[in-house]
Amino acid sequence: MTGTLLIAQSAVIIGGIGFLVGIVLIWASIKFAVETNPLVEDVIGVLPGANCGACGYAGCSDFADKVVSESAPIDGCPVGGFDVAKQIGSKLGQEVIEAESIYPFVRCDGGVHCIDKIDYVGIDDCRAVMMISDGEKGCSYGCIGRGTCVRACPFGAMSMGDDRLPYINKHLCKGCGICVDECPNEILVMASESDSVHVLCRSHDKGKLVKSVCEFGCIGCRICAKNCPAQAITVTDFLAEIDQEKCTDCGLCVENCPQKSIVPTSPALEAAA
Amino acid sequence: MSEMTISGEYFRGIIKDNPIFALVLGLCPTLAVTTSVENAIGMAGAALFVLLGSNIMISALRKHIPPITRIPMFIIIICTFVTIIDMVMEAYTPPLYKALGIFIPLIVVNCIIIGRAEAYAIRNNVKYSIVDALGIGTGFLIVLVIIGTIRELLGTGAIVLFGFKLISIPIYSDSPATFMILPAGAFMTIGVLMALVNYNRIRKLKRGL
Amino acid sequence: MEEVSLFAIAINGIFVKNFLLVQFLGLCSFLGVSKETKSATGMSAAVMFVMIMASTAAFLIYTYLLQPFGLTFLSTISFIIIIAALVQLVEFIIRKYSPPLYRSLGIFLPLITTNCAILGVVILNVRLEYGFIESVFYGFTAALGYTMVMLLMSAIREKTSVLNVPAPVQGIPHAFFITTLLSMAFVNFFGVIPT
Numbered sequence: 001m002t003g004t005l006l007i008a009q010s011a012v013i014i015g016g017i018g019f020l021v022g023i024v025l026i027w028a029s030i031k032f033a034v035e036t037n038p039l040v041e042d043v044i045g046v047l048p049g050a051n052c053g054a055c056g057y058a059g060c061s062d063f064a065d066k067v068v069s070e071s072a073p074i075d076g077c078p079v080g081g082f083d084v085a086k087q088i089g090s091k092l093g094q095e096v097i098e099a100e101s102i103y104p105f106v107r108c109d110g111g112v113h114c115i116d117k118i119d120y121v122g123i124d125d126c127r128a129v130m131m132i133s134d135g136e137k138g139c140s141y142g143c144i145g146r147g148t149c150v151r152a153c154p155f156g157a158m159s160m161g162d163d164r165l166p167y168i169n170k171h172l173c174k175g176c177g178i179c180v181d182e183c184p185n186e187i188l189v190m191a192s193e194s195d196s197v198h199v200l201c202r203s204h205d206k207g208k209l210v211k212s213v214c215e216f217g218c219i220g221c222r223i224c225a226k227n228c229p230a231q232a233i234t235v236t237d238f239l240a241e242i243d244q245e246k247c248t249d250c251g252l253c254v255e256n257c258p259q260k261s262i263v264p265t266s267p268a269l270e271a272a273a
Numbered sequence: 274m275s276e277m278t279i280s281g282e283y284f285r286g287i288i289k290d291n292p293i294f295a296l297v298l299g300l301c302p303t304l305a306v307t308t309s310v311e312n313a314i315g316m317a318g319a320a321l322f323v324l325l326g327s328n329i330m331i332s333a334l335r336k337h338i339p340p341i342t343r344i345p346m347f348i349i350i351i352c353t354f355v356t357i358i359d360m361v362m363e364a365y366t367p368p369l370y371k372a373l374g375i376f377i378p379l380i381v382v383n384c385i386i387i388g389r390a391e392a393y394a395i396r397n398n399v400k401y402s403i404v405d406a407l408g409i410g411t412g413f414l415i416v417l418v419i420i421g422t423i424r425e426l427l428g429t430g431a432i433v434l435f436g437f438k439l440i441s442i443p444i445y446s447d448s449p450a451t452f453m454i455l456p457a458g459a460f461m462t463i464g465v466l467m468a469l470v471n472y473n474r475i476r477k478l479k480r481g482l
Numbered sequence: 483m484e485e486v487s488l489f490a491i492a493i494n495g496i497f498v499k500n501f502l503l504v505q506f507l508g509l510c511s512f513l514g515v516s517k518e519t520k521s522a523t524g525m526s527a528a529v530m531f532v533m534i535m536a537s538t539a540a541f542l543i544y545t546y547l548l549q550p551f552g553l554t555f556l557s558t559i560s561f562i563i564i565i566a567a568l569v570q571l572v573e574f575i576i577r578k579y580s581p582p583l584y585r586s587l588g589i590f591l592p593l594i595t596t597n598c599a600i601l602g603v604v605i606l607n608v609r610l611e612y613g614f615i616e617s618v619f620y621g622f623t624a625a626l627g628y629t630m631v632m633l634l635m636s637a638i639r640e641k642t643s644v645l646n647v648p649a650p651v652q653g654i655p656h657a658f659f660i661t662t663l664l665s666m667a668f669v670n671f672f673g674v675i676p677t
Contacts, residue, residue, distance in 0.1 A: 009553060
């Protein structure tokens with residue numbers, strides 16, 4: 001084949017392929033055009049951008065999308081909190097009222113106060129421990145203390161204390177709730193600032209067993225329930241649970257608990273205690 | 274813009290911007306062709322040819338390439354040089370061509386070449402683009418030869434270059450660890466080397482350098 | 483051209499000549515995407531789609547446009563144009579019909595263009611002189627092999643993320659060591675299909 005014919009044919013074929021491809025892509029860019037609402041971009045700009053999924057949607061852009069289309073609440077981003085909600089509100093022209101901030105609460109006082117049942121050697125993670133017959137501590141319901149929650153926190157707001165219980169730095173905590181999901185024993189729960197008392201136990205074991213393994217565990221003696229003027233406490237299966245809506249902040253349960261399982265968390269009661 | 278010197282840019286391509294250890298690009302050919310030092314040198318040579326050609330051409334045309342079409346333009350320019358070296362190697366170095374196999378045409382999607390075009394050639398003049406290509410090419414060659422040496426020496430007990438047996442480990446070469454020639458050996462070698470590079474980096478950071 | 487059975491192609495594509503662990507194709511994106519199962523699945527799906535379409539289109543172009551005119555040296559450049567166009571098309575479609583998937587894939591979608599696996603499969607189809615059905619099927623099974631290794635890798639990486647790995651080994655070297663073990667397992671398949 002002669003040189004010029006070769007060059008001509010190559011040019012035509014490659015040029016032709018390129019041209020056709022160009023046409024197809026132009027058509028596609030029109031056919032599959034996506035209307036971007038500039039408002040969504042505005043909202044994305046205001047969001048913290050952590051993509052943590054605490055809002056329940058697939059990342060910040062998804063939440064922004066849903067907020068603009070009004071299927072998500074404006075204050076749905078717990079990480080951004082009231083600040084971000086207010087900004088979103090101003091972009092959408094809506095008023096936002098401040099909601100109470102929530103923090104994770106550790107419902108266990110075991111840690112070093114609860115004896116170890118076995119000498120665990122393995123992956124240093126609470127979820128791994130819970131895969132091995134009820135965990136390593138005497139109380140199978142309690143906090144294992146190996147820090148799965150601490151590592152799960154995307155904001156570095158948690159740390160493991162010397163007493164082998166997690167501690168939450170309220171300044172860094174954004175209330176995303178990921179630690180609550182990660183804990184294999186459901187020790188953590190999101191509680192609001194206004195809750196005044198909490199039961200620091202999750203054990204449904206019988207009182208005698210609880211006392212033999214843990215210093216502060218709830219034994220299900222019902223003293224708190226009997227003394228509560230608002231009848232906010234119910235004891236089910238040897239574990240006391242407080243209905244925060246009914247609680248009147250009187251602190252009687254705290255005084256009367258023989259195990260010191262109930263602690264005050266509102267500033268007023270804490271000062272009194 | 275800080276001063277650029279020819280030697281500065283050249284050595285930057287070898288150490289600070291080493292394509293495999295610093296930029297972590299171009300892993301596919303690195304692991305595939307380092308079964309022997311000869312193949313390693315061959316691949317590095319082919320890649321250098323393409324890198325030089327594309328850097329020069331893109332740098333010469335840099336003022337005339339519209340930004341929105343630059344990636345397709347890069348690919349087409351790089352493709353030209355890859356096709357050239359592919360045909361040249363098929364004709365003049367058949368055993369090397371056969372050994373490198375599909376990795377010669379795959380140089381066109383080697384992230385190193387496109388990466389340099391995007392990061393360097395499009396915004397610097399031809400002289401420095403040549404130096405950059407030489408530097409990156411040398412860096413690539415050094416890494417390939419290191420890995421090739423380790424794999425060939427431990428995997429076959431000897432290094433054979435262009436028909437000449439360079440080194441041969443006496444007792445070991447009777448039953449060498451063929452594992453090193455296998456894909457698994459490649460992964461392990463580069464894993465260990467990268468860990469060493471990281472260790473060095475962490476040590477430097479700790480010293481505050 | 484010998485007749486190659488589809489079964490042999492499947493075993494080759496998925497196990498014996500696995501693209502990631504044996505042929506070293508597609509490694510660049512492998513390390514980045516295999517950290518989480520979610521992105522691994524998304525990337526694998528996109529790769530499978532592009533591989534099948536690219537195999538089809540490339541075969542047609544090679545057989546009906548390049549071979550008759552004796553312009554087979556243009557194969558590399560025409561293939562890369564087709565692949566780039568297909569990836570752009572896939573990007574348009576995903577962006578329109580599944581925005582969350584589009585956002586989670588992020589930069590990986592355009593990165594499939596430079597993924598050696600796609601161009602690799604297409605060039606291999608040519609070099610192994612496969613017919614139309616064989617070419618498309620090879621694209622499909624190569625993608626299956628890719629998916630399998632991606633999912634294995636992401637599962638292992640997710641589970642080992644809780645381990646205490648020494649600082650220099652964290653990240654890429656750790657991934658390479660896992661890949662070494664996976665690759666060693668696949669050595670067992672060598673020789674299953676005689677070459």
